[in-house]
Amino acid sequence: MPRILDVGCGPKKYPGSIGLDMNPSTAADVLCHLDHGGLPFRDNSFDQLRAEHIIEHVADIIATVEEFHRVTKPGGTIFIATPHYTDFSSFRDPTHRWHLNTYSFLYFYPGGMHGRDMWYTKVRMREVKLRLRLLNLWRALGFEFLVNHSRFFRQFWEHYLSFVIRGKLMEFTFEVIK
Ligand SMILES: C[S@@+](CC[C@H](N)C(=O)[O-])C[C@H]1O[C@@H](n2cnc3c(N)ncnc32)[C@H](O)[C@@H]1O
Numbered sequence: 001m002p003r004i005l006d007v008g009c010g011p012k013k014y015p016g017s018i019g020l021d022m023n024p025s026t027a028a029d030v031l032c033h034l035d036h037g038g039l040p041f042r043d044n045s046f047d048q049l050r051a052e053h054i055i056e057h058v059a060d061i062i063a064t065v066e067e068f069h070r071v072t073k074p075g076g077t078i079f080i081a082t083p084h085y086t087d088f089s090s091f092r093d094p095t096h097r098w099h100l101n102t103y104s105f106l107y108f109y110p111g112g113m114h115g116r117d118m119w120y121t122k123v124r125m126r127e128v129k130l131r132l133r134l135l136n137l138w139r140a141l142g143f144e145f146l147v148n149h150s151r152f153f154r155q156f157w158e159h160y161l162s163f164v165i166r167g168k169l170m171e172f173t174f175e176v177i178k
Pocket residue numbers: 007008009010011020021022023026032033034035051052053054057058059
């Protein structure tokens with residue numbers, strides 16, 4: 001059985017996972033505030049870590065992802081779901097500290113940002129999948145297919161189109177490199 005950690009699990013944790021949250025009125029098995037120290041697990045404890053609608057709440061994204069990486073096994077996966085910054089929901093919740101796009105985790109990729117490895121973190125993970133959801137109208141017109149199937153189109157969309165053809169949810173799957 002894979003060991004799965006659901007960070008910021010809220011009231012319904014991922015089936016078969018260990019739930020972690022700062023709020024005792026959730027399905028959490030482990031109470032932990034991510035901004036007040038690290039995760040209470042040993043290195044390489046989990047095959048999969050899930051963080052759905054939590055990364056936009058934390059004080060320090062770099063430190064938090066470094067902790068996610070530390071407790072996940074080499075070759076394990078980190079799944080992060082978070083709103084695209086052009087979605088209404090990104091700004092609706094005043095507890096969201098960050099408003100992100102599909103390139104917001106580049107510092108963690110092999111080669112880092114702009115092909116330079118030296119900034120902010122040494123932690124590395126590979127983006128194995130990115131599913132970007134757009135608003136229903138744009139999905140019906142085929143734009144969701146295009147942004148998910150062409151890296152060039154996604155870059156063009158982020159630069160020129162995303163304030164009109166607005167994004168909704170980003171679902172990243174990363175493979176941990178150690
Ligand atoms: C928007 S809810 C998402 C719940 C669930 N993952 C989902 O997708 O339905 C965010 C959850 O993260 C928890 N949370 C927010 N900031 C946190 C922090 N710094 N440390 C631990 N948990 C946090 C909240 O208590 C809440 O349960």
